[in-house]
Every structure is written in structure tokens, then in C-alpha cells.
Amino acid sequence: MTLRPRQAPIIDALPVTVPFVGPEAQERARGRPFRARIGANESSFGPAPYVIARMQEAARDQWMYCDPERYELRTAIAQHLSVGYENVVVGEGIDGLLGLVARLFVAPGDTVVTSLGAYPTFNFHVDGSGGRLLKVAYRNDREDLEGLLEAVRRENAVMVYLSNPDNPMGTWWEADEIMRFADALPETTMFVLDEAYGETAPASALPRIDIDRPNLIRMRTFSKAYGLAGIRCGYAIGEKESIAAFEKVRNHYGTSRMAQIAGLAALADQAYLAEVKRRVAAGRQRLAAIARDNGLSPIESATNFVTMGCGGDGALALKVMQNLLDRDVFIRKPMAPVLDRCIRVSVGLDHELDIFAQELPKAVADARASS
Template sequence: MSAFSRFTPLIQSLPASVPFVGPEALERQHGRKIAARIGANESGFGPAPSVLLAIRQAAGDTWKYADPENHDLKQALAGHLGTSPANIAIGEGIDGLLGQIVRLVVEAGAPVVTSLGGYPTFNYHVAGHGGRLVTVPYADDREDLEGLLAAVGRENAPLVYLANPDNPMGSWWPAERVVAFAQALPETTLLVLDEAYCETAPRDALPPIESLIDKPNVIRTRTFSKAYGLAGARIGYTLSTPGTAQAFDKIRNHFGMSRIGVAAAIAALADQDYLKEVTLKIANSRQRIGRIAADSGLAPLPSATNFVAVDCGKDASYARAIVDRLMSDHGIFIRMPGVAPLNRCIRISTAPDAEMDLLAAALPEVIRSLAAT
């Protein structure tokens, strides 16, 4: 027996798993390099040239810890969003912040409400802190607001998760429905409103900052990983009341941020012209993914994100075969939702034309080969 014998019973009960298999692991498994990395919802368009310059300029100071108060980044975000720095907490991407939120709220056995097939990293953190997941099926490929609210009431849940826009389906609710959902929750239930894709969403999908900023039981999570092209830097932030934001100081890793990453995030905020260029490229790429899918007899779903969920028209095994064959035969990395009925779909991230050209050539070939088997 090679494992330490006195891990907690909870840790001993958990499987050794990760929420996602990374593209690097797939390269090792298949013994080939990925030619088109269009599965992790990163931005293949990359960060702005001004951000790359900021990274180079900050590199010489990487021997220093980052400011544990994250003062400059909070100031920049507050100026950009029109709020106070006291409303903001900074963390190692949304994934890291989700872990902290769960730790703040969830005790062993506590019910936590989310959507069946929603973001698996949230579920991973809930399980890791001993929570009990209560899942609500999607309705017409959108998270079911009424179902989530009913589950919260039935379970007296202290925590509920909603992504708007949604991952993995790319669907969204209009802002007024999201605000109404938040207002209908008990004050004793904390809403995690995951807005990772806020920069690519329609403007009317995002509640105004002031509509929720005074609610102690709402935390909005955002990131620099998507449209800003900084997934590898791991920079995320939350928006909430000052008292709720301050709770993170009790448990966070105060020296967990990368000095280079923080400099990159501040530079990215300052270059909104580049963000506009990238979001236009993302919108155009979504349209192209839709055409490529339709040309192969598949049905792209509407998306407010930097990816497109594509209905393959059959079951999960067929969707899985497309995912696997694209990787094994063509080196094209995509993903798919994990549970029925969402797993009839594949999920393709937006990317520059070179990657889209590879997809356009490979997808019809894969569809034909599967039809012949």
C-alpha cells in the first residue's frame, strides 16, 4: 500500500479523477500532436499584442511575489466595471474561486443545487468538500430556472450554481430572467452566477452590475481565460457585496496569483479595442462552425459563448465516435457534454481560420467513415 493511511474518510472515498482530460494527455495517449486545439474553450486568437508586451516587461520581476491584496487589479476592474474595489475578490481562475466558494458554504452532507450536465469542475469541488449534489435536468438545452428554484426550496440548499451563458450548451437566459431568479432565492441560499462567457454574450443577457451588487447572497464569477485569451495565466474574479467579498480573505491563498498574470490582466483590461476585435472574430468563427456542421448534416445550436454545441442527431455513442475519430485520425481535439440528453452533442471551440479549415476538411470525412461502419 503506497498511499498514506490517515487521509480523511472523505478523501479516501473519492475517486482519483479530474473534471476534464487535457489535450496534452490526449496527445500522450494517441502518440500524436494536436493539429487543431478546439475543445477547451480557450481563445486561439490569443491575447492582445499590448498584453504580450506587458508580460515581457513583467517577466524580469517574476522573482517577486504578487501583491497579496491585488490592489492594482482590483482598482482596474472597479474602474472598468463602475463598481468599488471592495466588491471584488481575485483568484486563480473561476475554477479556483469555485473551490473557495464551496469551502465557504458547504458542510458535510449539505445539499448543493446545480444542473444535470452543467460545469463539472463545480461538482468536483462540491464532492471534494463533502457536499451532496442535487441536480436538475436541462429544459430545451437551457438550465431550468424554475426547476433549480424548486430544488433549492425543497432541499433548503445553501448553494446553487447557474452559468449564464451556459457551458456546455452555449445557451443563455435574458438578464431580466436571471435577476428574477436571484431575487426569488431565499436570503440563506448563495447564488453562484458563473459569467465566464460574459464578453461574448448578447448585451441583454448580462444583468447590469447594479442590479445584483447589493445582494449578499449573490456572487458573480468572471475570468480572463476566454475572450481575453489568458487561460494559462489563471486570473479570475468575483463581484459581490463587500462583506461577501471579504470572506474570501479568510481562506484564499494570499500569494497564489502570478505576478506576470496580474500584469497581463491589467493590460488586457486597458486594451478594449482588441477585445472588440476578438469578440467579432469569435462571432464569425461561431458562424463558420455552424456552416461546417450543417454541411455534414449536423445541427448547430445557438450560442452566446466562444464555442458551439452541435446536435449530432443520434445518441452519445455516435457523438463520442465523432470526438474520438477526429482526434485519432486527424489530430483535432474537441469535447462533448457528459450526460444525456446533452451528450447527443459535440462541442467545438471557436478558433482562427487555419484550425477551422482543418475541421472543415476532417468532419465530413469522419461522418462518412462512421456511416460506412
């Protein structure tokens, strides 16, 4: 047997995996494209025309490395949020920042608390740091703040993850409840608050920015309401020493020049964002109506998607999803117990929701018939 380099022990124990299979892989396997791409909580409305124009102008400048300090974008975000430059770190989407936060604050064997069925990419990164994940069940389709807190205390967890609004359920907690949770946490437990869907949430769900709390890091992104999922640009907000720690391990040239330009332009066009928010709210209402028309149970959502119970168990919902995929409608669904009774559908363009409305009745009927 050939000898080979040994993988680091933490790595050696991990599987080779892709946390999310992309729609492109499904299209390759199917041999044909989807007609409606409403499964990945992308924004079919796209980025603002101004953002597109800036990216087009910037195409010829991509021979230059990016500014590793992300100075302009970081400054603009800080001004937008009325916090200091030192309270913001820009990264390769929230995924990239979650990878870094796990490396910074999770040592091998440390316990990290999250919800059962919450964002798998966070779990992937905790695994990569050798952390031990403890998963708390949702309660009434919301992340269970009391249960999370209890688990943190009982297990002496170094970190707890919460998305608010929540993915995959679309539910949310009001700001005062989030801050009561934060106040109750041990000061040594890092609270990672993922606000990827913050822009589409009611203002009352977003706590005032508090940059004096060393154990709170909030994450936001240009991937969702700003319509830039493909460009990889997100940011984290927090107390300055916690934010400075990212400099120890981040890929300094990792947020591309294009991403920084796109993010800066996106932030500058708040009128477009307001328009997208209106369209997302209308799309949610329409998705909920389509769901109800088909006997499904839509869950009220603060995100750019609607999760809907199919009126049966996980097997039934899986069939509904599969039937939609077979009819060229790309959607996804939660897989954890109880949540798995649902499918999850992103707000899309009108013609995409038309296709969904057209295909859902057959998808549901066929699923019920074969159950």
C-alpha cells in the same frame, strides 16, 4: 501492514481524479500533436499584443512575490465595473474561486444544486467540501431555471450554480430572467453565477451588477475572450461581506505576479477585446455553417464555441468526436443524457476551422457507417 496518516473523512471518501483530461495528455497518448486545438474553449486569437509585451517585460521581475492584495488589478476591475474595491476578489481563475466559494459556504452534508452536465470542476469542489450535489436536467438545451429553483426550495439547498451563457451548450438566458430567478431564491441560498463567457454574450444576457445582494456571487475570467487561459486569472463580484469571506481561506500569494500584470494589461485593451468578440461571432457563424453542411444541428451560442447535435444518440456523437480526434482535431463533447447527442467545437483560427471543415464529413460518415 504499515500504519499511515488518516485522511480527513471528507477526503477519504473521494476518488483520485482529474476532472478534465487535457489535450497534452491526449497528445502524449497518441504520440503526435493535434492540428487544430478547438476543444477547450480557449481563445486561439491569443491575448492582445500589448498584453504579450507587458508579460515579456515582466518576466525578469518574477523574483518578486506578487502583491497579495492584488491592489492594482482589483482596483482596475472595480473601476471597469463601477463597483467598489470591496466588491471584487481576484483569484486563480474561476476554478480557483469556485474551490473557495465551496469551502466558504458549503459544510459537510449541505445540499448544492447544479445542472446535470454542467461544469464538472464546480462539482469536484463541492465534493471536496463534503457537499451533496443535486443535479437538475437541462430543458431544451438550456439550464432549467424553474427546475433549479424548485430543487433549491424542495431540498433547502445552500448553494445553486448556473453558468450564463452556458457551458457546454452555449445557450443563455436573458438578464431579466436571471434576475427573476435570483429574486425567487431563498436569501440564504448562495447563487453562484458563472459568467466565464460573459464577454462574448449579448449585452442583454448580463444583468446589471448588483452588489447589495449577499447571496449572489458572479464570476468572470481572463481565460476566455481575453485569451489568457494559461495564466490563471479570474475574479468574483459580490456584496462586500460575501467577498470579504474569501480572505479567510484564499492563498493570498496565489494569483501570480505575472497573472496580475497580464490581467491588468488585458483589461486596459478593450479595443482588442472588441475585435476578438467580432472574430468569435464570425467563427460561430462559420462553425454553424460547417455543421449544417454536414447535416448536424448547431445550437445558437453566446460563447466562443458551438455545440452541435450529430443527428443521433450519444454513441453516435462519441464516434464523431473520436473520429475527429483520430484525425488530429481536438474537440470535446457533453456527456450527460440528451446533451450527449452533441459535440462541442471552439471557435479557432481560420486554418483550424478549415481543418475542421475538411475532416468533419469523413468523421460523420464513418460514424454513421459504423452505427
